[in-house]
Amino acid sequence: MYTILDDGARRARAYLDGLGERSVAPSADAVAGLDRLEERLPAGPSAPADTLRLLDEIVSPATMAMAGPRFFGFVIGGSLPVTVAANWLAAAWDQNTGLYNSTPGVARLEDVALRWIVDVLGLPESTGGGFVTGATVANFTALAAARHRVLADAGWNVEADGLFGAPPITVITGEEAHPTLLKSLGMLGLGRSRVVRVAVDGQGRMRADALPRIAGPTILCLQAGNVNTGSFDPFEAIIPRAHDAGAWVHVDGAFGLWARAAPSLERLARGLEHADSWATDAHKWLNVPYDSGLALVRDARTLRAAMAITAEYLPTDTPERNPCDFTPELSRRARGVEVWTALRSLGRAGLAELFERSCAQARRFAAGLSAVGCEVLNDVVLNQVLVSFGDAERTRRVIAALQEDGTCWCGATVWQGKTAMRISVCSWATTEQDVERSLAAMTRLARTVS
Ligand SMILES: Cc1ncc(COP(=O)(O)O)c(C=O)c1O
Numbered sequence: 001m002y003t004i005l006d007d008g009a010r011r012a013r014a015y016l017d018g019l020g021e022r023s024v025a026p027s028a029d030a031v032a033g034l035d036r037l038e039e040r041l042p043a044g045p046s047a048p049a050d051t052l053r054l055l056d057e058i059v060s061p062a063t064m065a066m067a068g069p070r071f072f073g074f075v076i077g078g079s080l081p082v083t084v085a086a087n088w089l090a091a092a093w094d095q096n097t098g099l100y101n102s103t104p105g106v107a108r109l110e111d112v113a114l115r116w117i118v119d120v121l122g123l124p125e126s127t128g129g130g131f132v133t134g135a136t137v138a139n140f141t142a143l144a145a146a147r148h149r150v151l152a153d154a155g156w157n158v159e160a161d162g163l164f165g166a167p168p169i170t171v172i173t174g175e176e177a178h179p180t181l182l183k184s185l186g187m188l189g190l191g192r193s194r195v196v197r198v199a200v201d202g203q204g205r206m207r208a209d210a211l212p213r214i215a216g217p218t219i220l221c222l223q224a225g226n227v228n229t230g231s232f233d234p235f236e237a238i239i240p241r242a243h244d245a246g247a248w249v250h251v252d253g254a255f256g257l258w259a260r261a262a263p264s265l266e267r268l269a270r271g272l273e274h275a276d277s278w279a280t281d282a283h284k285w286l287n288v289p290y291d292s293g294l295a296l297v298r299d300a301r302t303l304r305a306a307m308a309i310t311a312e313y314l315p316t317d318t319p320e321r322n323p324c325d326f327t328p329e330l331s332r333r334a335r336g337v338e339v340w341t342a343l344r345s346l347g348r349a350g351l352a353e354l355f356e357r358s359c360a361q362a363r364r365f366a367a368g369l370s371a372v373g374c375e376v377l378n379d380v381v382l383n384q385v386l387v388s389f390g391d392a393e394r395t396r397r398v399i400a401a402l403q404e405d406g407t408c409w410c411g412a413t414v415w416q417g418k419t420a421m422r423i424s425v426c427s428w429a430t431t432e433q434d435v436e437r438s439l440a441a442m443t444r445l446a447r448t449v450s
Pocket residue numbers: 074075133134135136137178180181223225226227252253254255281293
């Protein structure tokens with residue numbers, strides 16, 4: 001009955017084996033082939049192997065090779081092979097990871113993974129967390145804890161009474177806050193537009209000298225790793241001031257938080273351990289399959305107060321940690337499985353090596369492109385590189401030609417008024433040869449595209 005799993009594994013293996021040599025972007029023919037999906041819902045069952053074959057034949061070629069070694073778009077890690085295997089095993093377990101009593105294995109595993117994360121990121125031991133879908137929901141979850149705390153301190157129970165009539169909360173972010181942070185604030189009823197935006201410098205870092213005076217219930221959102229430049233807000237200059245004024249400090253560290261796990265990068269993120277909450281992704285730089293993020297809160301009880309549920313039919317009354325008390329969801333897959341697997345298999349040294357290698361590769365891209373006269377717009381402090389190939393039109397034409405060429409894939413952005421190509425290096429699979437091969441394609445097109 002389960003031989004179909006061997007078929008799935010064989011097809012997945014063939015797909016991954018082919019990623020290094022195929023075009024990174026899917027061909028136009030492969031995308032056109034998706035029309036084959038437009039059939040009527042079958043009237044009855046068919047052989048499982050047939051359905052799997054169709055899935056592989058139609059969709060595999062139409063995928064972007066994000067799991068491959070030369071995808072540098074957005075901020076997208078690959079998946080360490082062992083985490084893919086662990087994901088399959090966890091899918092076979094099919095555990096609904098809400099309650100300790102019903103799923104002790106994965107609840108315990110997530111507990112351990114969480115402790116390891118707190119340890120390797122150098123966060124306070126009191127930190128609690130939840131395994132969520134990604135940094136967007138991690139921001140939402142941690143900011144729900146922030147909302148709970150600042151309103152509880154003002155004598156208001158937001159979970160019970162909502163926001164109507166509540167004391168107003170001042171929310172402060174940098175001008176360069178990621179749009180998903182603003183979305184999270186909107187979902188929490190804190191508004192996207194009423195946020196106080198603080199000016200940033202040429203790298204997108206919040207300017208400590210521009211921080212407004214803080215008074216009353218306040219949530220200050222800082223950033224570890226700007227999506228364009230990779231820069232970090234000056235935590236040591238800002239967090240003590242915010243705390244002196246009684247504010248809650250949250251850090252969006254979707255990928256930058258991992259700098260704390262690498263000795264040569266740690267100085268960039270120094271001081272953020274004094275914040276009250278943090279959001280990060282595992283599906284980016286930790287290289288586990290989608291979807292996987294972590295909401296982390298210094299005082300685990302505050303996160304629990306914002307997220308816990310109780311109902312007569314749910315066995316929530318245990319001395320153990322119930323995962324659903326720390327996440328927006330009750331029912332969910334065991335995301336911590338791949339996180340545990342990545343941490344367990346890489347160890348402290350392997351993590352540091354992964355992050356430091358990506359940064360060295362980003363620096364190599366910057367040096368190689370500068371050497372042929374392209375303009376690198378950012379200080380390459382982490383794993384993000386911004387390159388201009390001239391004016392906006394020409395830069396866009398080079399990016400389009402690169403995507404069409406298929407050797408690698410990079411996207412576009414506008415950085416402080418200037419159109420640029422983004423190179424984001426986040427994958428365990430990227431080798432030095434992949435960097436050189438991609439650089440050769442970039443420099444060839446930078447020379448030949450008019
Ligand atoms: C700084 C920052 N915050 C939040 C996000 C959103 O992450 P996700 O797409 O995993 O929700 C990103 C995505 O790149 C990011 O760079």
